[in-house]
Amino acid sequence: MVDLTAVTGSVELVRAPAEVRRARILGITYLLLAVVVYFVFAAGTDGDVTFRFGEQAGDLEWTVSASLLATVAAIIFGFLGGVQLTKGFGSKTNLVLGAAMGVFAFTFLGWAGAGKSIGIVGILVTTVAAATPIAFGALSGVMCERVAVINIGIEGMLLTGAFTGAVVGTVLSPVLGIIGATLAGGVMALGLAVLAIRYRVDQIIAGVVINIFALGITSFLSAQVLVENASELNNPGVLGPLRIPLLADIPVLGRILFNQNIFVYVLYSLVGVMTYLLFRTRWGLRSRAVGEHPKAADTLGIDVFRTRYRNVFYGGMIAGFGGAYFTLGSVGSFNENMTAGRGFIGLAAMIFGRWHPVGALAAALVFGFAESLQIRLSILDVGIPSEFLLMAPYVVTIIVVAGVVGAARPPAADGQPYIKQ
Amino acid sequence: MTQEQMPTTEQPTPAEPRWMQRIAPRDVDWTTLVIIPLLAVLSALIIGAVIIVLTDGFGAVLPAYWALFKGAFVGWSSISETLLAATPLILAGLSVAIGFQAGLFNIGAEGQMTIGGLTAVIVGFNFEGLPLVVHLPLAVLAGFLGGALWGFIPGILRARTGAHEVITTIMLNFIAYRTLDYMLKLPFIQKEGRFDPVSKDVLDSATFPPILKWLPVENADRLRLHLGFIVALAVAWLVYWILYRSTIGFEFRAVGANPHAAKYGGIGVATAIVLVMALAGGLAGMAGGNETLGVLGRATPGFTAQIGFDAIALALLGRSHPGGVVLASILFGALRAGGRTMQAQSDVGIDLIVVVQALIIVFIAAPELVRAIYRVKGGKKQGQVTRGWST
Numbered sequence: 073m074v075d076l077t078a079v080t081g082s083v084e085l086v087r088a089p090a091e092v093r094r095a096r097i098l099g100i101t102y103l104l105l106a107v108v109v110y111f112v113f114a115a116g117t118d119g120d121v122t123f124r125f126g127e128q129a130g131d132l133e134w135t136v137s138a139s140l141l142a143t144v145a146a147i148i149f150g151f152l153g154g155v156q157l158t159k160g161f162g163s164k165t166n167l168v169l170g171a172a173m174g175v176f177a178f179t180f181l182g183w184a185g186a187g188k189s190i191g192i193v194g195i196l197v198t199t200v201a202a203a204t205p206i207a208f209g210a211l212s213g214v215m216c217e218r219v220a221v222i223n224i225g226i227e228g229m230l231l232t233g234a235f236t237g238a239v240v241g242t243v244l245s246p247v248l249g250i251i252g253a254t255l256a257g258g259v260m261a262l263g264l265a266v267l268a269i270r271y272r273v274d275q276i277i278a279g280v281v282i283n284i285f286a287l288g289i290t291s292f293l294s295a296q297v298l299v300e301n302a303s304e305l306n307n308p309g310v311l312g313p314l315r316i317p318l319l320a321d322i323p324v325l326g327r328i329l330f331n332q333n334i335f336v337y338v339l340y341s342l343v344g345v346m347t348y349l350l351f352r353t354r355w356g357l358r359s360r361a362v363g364e365h366p367k368a369a370d371t372l373g374i375d376v377f378r379t380r381y382r383n384v385f386y387g388g389m390i391a392g393f394g395g396a397y398f399t400l401g402s403v404g405s406f407n408e409n410m411t412a413g414r415g416f417i418g419l420a421a422m423i424f425g426r427w428h429p430v431g432a433l434a435a436a437l438v439f440g441f442a443e444s445l446q447i448r449l450s451i452l453d454v455g456i457p458s459e460f461l462l463m464a465p466y467v468v469t470i471i472v473v474a475g476v477v478g479a480a481r482p483p484a485a486d487g488q489p490y491i492k493q
Numbered sequence: 494m495t496q497e498q499m500p501t502t503e504q505p506t507p508a509e510p511r512w513m514q515r516i517a518p519r520d521v522d523w524t525t526l527v528i529i530p531l532l533a534v535l536s537a538l539i540i541g542a543v544i545i546v547l548t549d550g551f552g553a554v555l556p557a558y559w560a561l562f563k564g565a566f567v568g569w570s571s572i573s574e575t576l577l578a579a580t581p582l583i584l585a586g587l588s589v590a591i592g593f594q595a596g597l598f599n600i601g602a603e604g605q606m607t608i609g610g611l612t613a614v615i616v617g618f619n620f621e622g623l624p625l626v627v628h629l630p631l632a633v634l635a636g637f638l639g640g641a642l643w644g645f646i647p648g649i650l651r652a653r654t655g656a657h658e659v660i661t662t663i664m665l666n667f668i669a670y671r672t673l674d675y676m677l678k679l680p681f682i683q684k685e686g687r688f689d690p691v692s693k694d695v696l697d698s699a700t701f702p703p704i705l706k707w708l709p710v711e712n713a714d715r716l717r718l719h720l721g722f723i724v725a726l727a728v729a730w731l732v733y734w735i736l737y738r739s740t741i742g743f744e745f746r747a748v749g750a751n752p753h754a755a756k757y758g759g760i761g762v763a764t765a766i767v768l769v770m771a772l773a774g775g776l777a778g779m780a781g782g783n784e785t786l787g788v789l790g791r792a793t794p795g796f797t798a799q800i801g802f803d804a805i806a807l808a809l810l811g812r813s814h815p816g817g818v819v820l821a822s823i824l825f826g827a828l829r830a831g832g833r834t835m836q837a838q839s840d841v842g843i844d845l846i847v848v849v850q851a852l853i854i855v856f857i858a859a860p861e862l863v864r865a866i867y868r869v870k871g872g873k874k875q876g877q878v879t880r881g882w883s884t
Contacts, residue, residue, distance in 0.1 A: 224659075271859035276598055276659055280805055281854045288847030289544075295842040296548045416663055423660060459675035466664035473656040 094475065095160055098169070102153030105176060106146045113183040114142035121182045122189035125324050132324070138186035145179040148172075170434070177441065184449060184456065195444050196328045201402065203433075203440025204335050205230060205411070208394020209418020210425060210432035211342060215387030216261075217427055218350060219380045220363040220485040224279025225264050227415025228286030229257040229388050233395020235290040238406035239298070241308030241399065249308055250334075250396045257392015258385050260286060265384040269377055272489040283415075291408045298406060310404040311335075335397045339433070342390065346429040359383055363483035366490040376490050391415070420469035427482060439465040524869060525860070526817070530810055532863050533856030534824065541849040549840050557841040564834020565827035569710050571834070573718040577788065579819075579826025581606075581800050583725040584780035586807030586818040587732050588644075588773040592658075593813040594736055595769040596749035601647060601662025602777040603801025604669030605640040609778020610785040611673055612639030614792045615682065617695035617785065628698040633724070633782050640778015641771045643669060648770025652763035658770065666801070674794055684791070692785075692792040701787045721783040726819065728779065733815040745769050777801060799847075806854040825850065 117138040126132035152172055155161065161168045181190055209226040216223035236256035241249025260282055267278040298306040311333050319330040329336075350356035361369040362379045370376050399406050417439050424438070425431025446461035542554045549557075565575050585602045592599035599605075613636030620628060647661040676682055677690035684691045701719035708716065736742040747755040748765045756762045780800060785792045803825055810824070811817025832846035856863050863869065 224663075267855065267859055271861050273855075273858040276600070277805065277809065277854065277858045280600070280802065281851050281858065284802060284806075284847060284854070285851035288844050288849075288851055292544070292842055292844035292848055293548065295844060296840075413667055416667065419660075420664060457675050457678075459671040463668050463671045466667045469664050470650070470656070470661050473660050474650050474654040475656070 095156060095165070098165070099153050099156035102149050102156055102172065105172070106149035106153060109142050109149060109176070109179055110146035113179055114139045114146060117142070117183050117186040119187035121185045121187070123181075124189055124191045125193060133189070136182070138182045141182040142179050145175050148175055173438070177445075181445075184452060188452065190448075190452075193324060193327055195441075195448055197332075198444035198447060199437060199441045200328060200332060200336060201440070202443040203436040204332075204339055204401070205394050205397045205414050206418045206421050206439055207339055207343075207433050207436035208335075208390055208397065209415045210421035210436050211339075211346060211429055212257075212261075212387040212391035212394070213419055213422035214346070214350075214425075214427055214429055214432055215390060216264075216384050217422065217483055217486055218363045219359050219383040220366065220483050220488060220490075221265065221268050221380055221384050222275040222279060222487045223261075223264065223384070223387060224276050224419065225260065225282030225286075225415075226279075226391050226418050227411055227413065228279075228283040229260045229391035230395035230398070230411045230415045230418075231286045231290050231409070232260050233257045233392035234398040234410055235294070235395075235406050236392070237396030238306050238308050238399035241396075242305055246308055246311055246400050249400055250393065253396035253400075254389045254393045257395060258389040261384050261388020261391070262381075264388070265381050268384075268489065269380050272491070275487050275489075287409060290406070294406060294408055302405070306405045308400055308404065310402065311400050333401050335394070335401045338393070343429045343433045350429065360483070363485055366485050366488075370490075370492065376492070380490070391418075394418075417465050420465050423482075424465075424469055424472050438468075526812060528869060529860050529863050530821075530857060532867050532869070533810075533853050536856050536863065536866065537849045537852035540852050541845055544845065544848060545841055553840055557835050557839040557845075560835040560838040561828075561831035563831070564838075565831030569705070569708060569716060570712070571830065573705055573716040574830035574833075575823065575827045576722050577718045577826070578829040579822040580719075580722045580725045580787070581780040581783045582803060582807055582822035582825050582829075583729055583819055584783060585777050585800050585804035586811060586822050587729060587815060588640075588776035588780065589804045589808035590811060590813040590815065590818050591732060591736065591745070591769060591776065592773045593808055594749050595745040595765060596752065597651070597766065597769055597773070598659050599644070599647075599662055599770065599773045599777075600659055600805065601644065601665050601774070601801070602780070602804045603797055603799070604662065604666035605643040605774040605777035606781035606784075606797045606801050607666075607669040607673050608643040608781070609636040609640030609775075610781025610796060611676060611692075611792050612636055612778070613782030614692050614695060614785045617699035618693040618791075620699075621696060623698055625698045625702070628696065629701065629720075629786070632695070632699040632786055633779060636778045636782025636786070637775040638778070640781060641775035643778070644774015645767065645771040648767040648774075651770070652766045670794070673792065677792060677794065682792075690794050695786055695790045699786055700790060701783070717788055719787055721787050724779075725783065728776065729815045729819050732776070736815070741765075741768070777804070780804075803850060806850055806857070809854060809857045 119138060120135050121138045121141070122133055122135045124133050149172065152168060156165075156168075181192075181195075184190075209230055212226050212229065213223050233253035233256055237249045237253035239249075240252035244252075263285075264275075264278050264282050267273040267281070268275045294306075313331050313333050314337070316330040316337070320326045322330070348356075350359065358369065358374045359379055361372070361374060362376050366376045369379075395411070398410050403410065418436070421435035421439055422432050424435035425433070442461050442464040446458045449456060449461065450458045538558070542558070545554045545557055564571055566572065585606060588602045588605065589599050613632045616632040616635035617628075620631070623631070643665060646665060647656075647658045650656040650661050651658045674690055677692055682692050684693050701721040701724075703714075703717060703719045704723065705716035705718050706713055734742075736746065744755070744760045744765050745768075747758065747760055748762050748769075752762050755765075781797065784796055784798075784800075789796055807818055807821045807825060810821035811819070828846045828849065832843040835841055835845075836843040
């Protein structure tokens with residue numbers, strides 16, 4: 073990821089054809105959204121919707137006509153589409169896209185909840201919780217892929233972390249459970265690293281193996297050992313939410329962001345630390361060099377193999393830690409295959425987030441929102457089948473990798489084994 | 494150099510019958526094709542034994558493995574179960590193998606199976622009154638087409654936009670699962686009077702008939718092996734023919750070996766990619782149809798039972814060759830069938846089989862590891878199967 077802004081800034085006028093096409097598609101998408109929102113959402117509802125932002129009913133409420141809300145949103149989308157097609161948003165394109173997605177989600181909620189009241193805070197609290205393991209998975213992927221090791225095995229590492237967290241957490245203590253889970257994820261990642269780096273096994277196959285192995289071994293041990301001794305081995309309890317004193321008192325946001333459990337706070341700090349380390353330190357520069365052009369990095373005296381081993385190990389530890397969230401942070405015991413594809417959503421979030429920690433977190437939050445919304449909508453019983461919302465992360469990822477909305481560019485050497493000359 | 498090479502050119506061709514050369518050609522790389530796979534399976538079973546020792550003690554190993562063996566090979570019923578389990582594995586394995594041959598990594602066999610199984614069921618419970626000879630092929634074709642559609646999507650995305658098929662097929666797997674969940678609750682698919690996601694039952698005229706009923710053994714009517722096995726073998730032969738005897742197959746392999754050279758040689762690389770992915774999807778779709786039109790007789794959530802992921806192991810173990818895939822599938826079928834007996838008759842759970850299968854892939858994918866452990870020499874080095882995201 074060489075910083076090209078200095079170069080591209082001067083040739084802003086000559087935009088690549090792909091970029092022009094993308095901008096056009098984005099503009100047309102906005103206009104289509106405007107039409108859909110107006111004719112489906114605005115015309116298809118009557119009645120008011122009440123958004124609740126407070127803790128109790130009657131506290132911080134906002135009641136609005138659902139069709140008025142949709143009409144306003146349609147006008148906004150129309151405006152965005154017009155600007156996008158004529159002038160473009162330049163460097164703010166992604167920001168605008170994010171805001172537009174937010175507006176759409178809000179309008180959608182208004183439409184779905186017409187005649188009822190919707191607790192926004194509840195949805196967002198669930199969003200953060202649902203996004204947490206996804207985000208850890210995505211960060212694990214970022215860590216590995218920045219040094220050009222593809223990590224398809226995130227799912228397996230999460231599962232191993234969940235299992236170890238439950239067992240160690242019950243036998244010793246929850247804190248040691250988290251440490252154990254972190255190390256277990258690291259060990260799985262070392263397996264991936266040895267296969268991918270030392271034996272130059274196709275990295276995708278190596279990752280698939282990690283997933284199959286983790287699923288097999290945790291299911292086997294769970295059926296063989298845990299089921300019979302559930303109370304002594306598989307009963308760690310859940311780490312409750314930790315209220316951060318001042319920050320949690322911020323209205324609305326405080327309850328969403330700062331009244332969560334330890335995993336969520338580690339996630340915030342990890343995103344910050346990783347972003348800083350990757351883009352502002354020597355270690356990060358070296359890691360990225362190994363991911364982009366290992367031969368050049370090697371020529372400059374960077375130990376490609378060691379860098380890769382180390383980062384993949386860190387990546388595994390992140391996933392292992394995130395895996396412990398399932399048992400110690402949310403469910404309270406281990407069940408077979410309890411990660412249920414979250415690792416793959418994490419992979420999707422990493423791609424959607426363009427191999428950047430902040431992007432990965434944002435993508436995980438979007439996917440977590442879809443999951444949270446799905447739970448809420450199945451309670452509200454609107455016409456939308458919940459399966460379609462569960463599909464959303466995957467559909468979005470396909471759209472992103474197909475380059476329709478902004479190109480997602482992986483590290484240049486991603487997936488290629490390095491052979492020292 | 495030249496002196497060494499000279500005599501070989503003058504050597505008369507060995508007077509072996511043609512079929513002998515076909516089955517055991519001289520230039521075959523036995524180490525890579527036979528010895529390393531066998532050692533890989535052996536090593537995986539040994540590590541499996543170690544895991545049994547750790548969880549259940551020494552005494553559990555022999556009874557468990559004996560039950561595994563008995564359940565896989567001893568008696569007609571075991572053989573029938575092994576081949577029955579092998580059938581969808583053959584089709585799904587071929588799906589991944591044909592992708593590998595063209596340099597494409599189809600992780601989407603699971604999703605293609607899901608959609609193919611669903612479309613096969615829809616044809617299977619409709620059209621009452623059709624004779625078996627019409628209805629069953631029609632349902633199988635529906636399975637093929639459903640899977641082919643699910644394979645076509647990543648194919649066209651790869652060819653048109655360069656989106657990596659590994660990512661798109663993984664995502665399409667999950668989309669397929671959710672689609673199945675959704676479709677199974679639609680009134681025209683869901684079984685009458687049920688509230689859980691279960692499809693209507695496939696009509697008898699679209700169900701694969703059992704093929705071992707005529708055997709003069711006890712309980713012959715309980716042998717579940719059905720016509721699908723024969724179909725799978727025929728398809729394996731057909732895939733072999735396409736890959737090694739037809740022009741289009743040559744083009745597929747050329748694209749796999751070197752897409753740039755293939756393009757320079759006048760091969761439509763984009764077309765080949767789309768065709769291969771659609772064909773691979775169709776094969777996996779047939780695997781799904783084999784399940785829903787076979788012993789299951791309906792579609793339920795998760796009916797694919799991870800077969801689409803086993804398929805990756807099968808393609809690797811079979812070296813992406815249809816014959817190899819068939820043999821590897823019978824081995825994995827034996828593990829699946831024997832695993833059930835092991836679970837029933839000893840204290841060791843069936844999930845051990847998943848671990849053993851994962852280890853087999855490790856050893857197959859890292860032949861260096863096997864070479865190092867057993868000091869095997871020879872055999873050619875393998876290249877990478879896929880390229881990274883960025884290509």
